[in-house]
Amino acid sequence: MNHKLEIRNLSKTFSTEEGEMMALENISLEVKPAEFLCIIGPSGCGKTTLLRMVAGLDHPSSGEIILDGKEVKGPSPDRGMVFQEFSLFPWRTVLKNVEFGLEIKKVGNKARREIAERYIELVGLRGFENCYPYELSGGMKQRVAIARALATEPSILLMDEPFGSVDAQTRNILQEELLRIWKRTKKTILFVTHSVDEAVYLSDRVVVMSVRPGCLVKCLDVNIPRPRKRTSMEANEFREKLLMLLSLERSKACISV
Amino acid sequence: MKKSKLLQSLNGRGAIEAISLCGAIIIWEIVADFIIRNPIKLPSPYAIFLSYLKLWEIIPVDICTSLLHFGIGLGAGAAVGVVVGMLMGWFRAADRVFDPVVEILRPIPPLAWVPFAILWGGLSHYAAGFIVFIGAFFPILINTYTGFREVDKTYIDAAKVLGCKEERKLIKSVAFPFSLPYIATGIRIGMGVGWMCVVAAEMFGVSKNGLGFRLFQVFWPLHMMDKLVAYMIILGLVALLLDRLFRHFVEDRLLKWKKGMVK
Numbered sequence: 001m002n003h004k005l006e007i008r009n010l011s012k013t014f015s016t017e018e019g020e021m022m023a024l025e026n027i028s029l030e031v032k033p034a035e036f037l038c039i040i041g042p043s044g045c046g047k048t049t050l051l052r053m054v055a056g057l058d059h060p061s062s063g064e065i066i067l068d069g070k071e072v073k074g075p076s077p078d079r080g081m082v083f084q085e086f087s088l089f090p091w092r093t094v095l096k097n098v099e100f101g102l103e104i105k106k107v108g109n110k111a112r113r114e115i116a117e118r119y120i121e122l123v124g125l126r127g128f129e130n131c132y133p134y135e136l137s138g139g140m141k142q143r144v145a146i147a148r149a150l151a152t153e154p155s156i157l158l159m160d161e162p163f164g165s166v167d168a169q170t171r172n173i174l175q176e177e178l179l180r181i182w183k184r185t186k187k188t189i190l191f192v193t194h195s196v197d198e199a200v201y202l203s204d205r206v207v208v209m210s211v212r213p214g215c216l217v218k219c220l221d222v223n224i225p226r227p228r229k230r231t232s233m234e235a236n237e238f239r240e241k242l243l244m245l246l247s248l249e250r251s252k253a254c255i256s257v
Numbered sequence: 258m259k260k261s262k263l264l265q266s267l268n269g270r271g272a273i274e275a276i277s278l279c280g281a282i283i284i285w286e287i288v289a290d291f292i293i294r295n296p297i298k299l300p301s302p303y304a305i306f307l308s309y310l311k312l313w314e315i316i317p318v319d320i321c322t323s324l325l326h327f328g329i330g331l332g333a334g335a336a337v338g339v340v341v342g343m344l345m346g347w348f349r350a351a352d353r354v355f356d357p358v359v360e361i362l363r364p365i366p367p368l369a370w371v372p373f374a375i376l377w378g379g380l381s382h383y384a385a386g387f388i389v390f391i392g393a394f395f396p397i398l399i400n401t402y403t404g405f406r407e408v409d410k411t412y413i414d415a416a417k418v419l420g421c422k423e424e425r426k427l428i429k430s431v432a433f434p435f436s437l438p439y440i441a442t443g444i445r446i447g448m449g450v451g452w453m454c455v456v457a458a459e460m461f462g463v464s465k466n467g468l469g470f471r472l473f474q475v476f477w478p479l480h481m482m483d484k485l486v487a488y489m490i491i492l493g494l495v496a497l498l499l500d501r502l503f504r505h506f507v508e509d510r511l512l513k514w515k516k517g518m519v520k
Contacts, residue, residue, distance in 0.1 A: 077420035087415040101419035
């Protein structure tokens with residue numbers, strides 16, 4: 001009943017030179033408050049498009065997205081987003097990047113600074129406030145991006161393969177950090193990934209998407225107690241299950257192609 | 258061993274550069290005094306030095322006059338160039354409206370405007386400034402346009418989800434700061450072209466003062482070649498100084514976030 005986010009019969013078609021292309025087909029999904037939901041699917045299945053529509057950056061062709069009882073019409077700071085590519089404004093320092101959303105909201109100087117510093121602290125970047133993005137590593141950049149997305153206190157955090165472009169070890173650390181932040185802030189998180197490991201380690205629930213036109217194949221509850229161990233039996237079994245589902249999806253793609 | 262040590266100690270203090278410069282001046286002096294032996298065809302460095310002493314009263318006046326022309330033209334060129342470039346780069350409709358006019362006017366050499374500059378502005382500072390404006394405007398426009406065109410879509414999306422949605426705010430908070438390095442490059446190129454235009458406009462007599470005017474309308478008819486070369490050197494030095502100042506204030510301060518990306 002009490003859903004944070006509700007997606008109803010969502011479809012998206014793009015018009016290309018070869019005519020209409022269906023990217024997403026009839027997607028319905030509910031997300032509970034404070035849930036960590038991962039969306040996983042083969043590349044090109046439209047998972048990013050789905051997330052962008054929740055963010056309000058793309059518009060659905062049909063269906064609706066309801067957040068906190070209100071229909072999503074366009075982008076708004078009540079949905080924070082962390083992008084796959086590095087999206088920090090290179091002309092702003094770490095502090096100024098985190099303050100950006102607050103500046104737009106016209107939060108006063110002092111309060112703005114306090115809030116920004118709190119979130120910089122939360123992502124573990126104290127002491128880097130006055131650095132420019134070029135001075136940071138990839139992992140640090142994404143930490144700032146998380147702080148920036150959280151600073152406007154969104155009711156949901158959308159993450160589009162945020163750790164896709166950092167190395168494997170940094171990625172593990174960032175995942176742990178994200179879980180810590182999630183626990184602290186109790187945010188609802190919608191997390192798009194192509195990594196089975198990531199989905200199993202992070203999420204309460206995994207949604208598996210099919211190849212284009214993307215639709216939901218399966219919703220799986222990840223009933224592994226936290227804190228999780230990456231190498232535990234349960235985790236491995238779950239990975240196995242997910243990998244099977246995904247390879248099935250991929251083989252369908254081969255047949256249809 | 259001794260030799261290389263000497264070289265090393267000279268290194269890094271501008272000593273080699275200074276020696277090179279002095280050497281060039283000495284060679285010039287020798288060639289002028291003993292080979293050419295015609296102060297009209299090649300005035301010697303010493304004669305030029307003496308002419309500076311004779312001209313010391315008038316040089317600052319001419320420099321200021323030329324800088325005034327330059328300032329009027331560059332200021333107007335930057336103001337109009339940045340605004341039009343921004344509109345063209347950001348709004349598709351503005352691009353289509355302005356583009357044909359810009360593309361037709363752009364290849365016309367600035368000096369071709371001299372008659373109209375005189376006709377419209379008389380022999381005033383504004384007439385000379387107008388020629389500088391024509392020269393500086395287009396590089397600033399084109400570079401600003403490119404900057405606004407190349408704004409990364411991710412930055413726009415990131416700004417939008419943070420609540421920055423109106424076009425005006427997106428321009429102010431994202432597109433403009435993103436384009437600043439492009440605008441700076443445009444202004445720097447515009448400064449170079451503008452300086453050439455100052456001198457040329459003054460040579461044509463668009464103004465009654467200034468470095469170019471003195472050089473071409475006074476020294477040249479009277480064949481005062483030592484003074485003429487003295488002014489040539491000033492023209493080069495002022496341009497060099499302007500460029501250095503610009504780099505110091507704009508590239509090292511305003512664009513310090515760019516460091517590491519380009520340097």
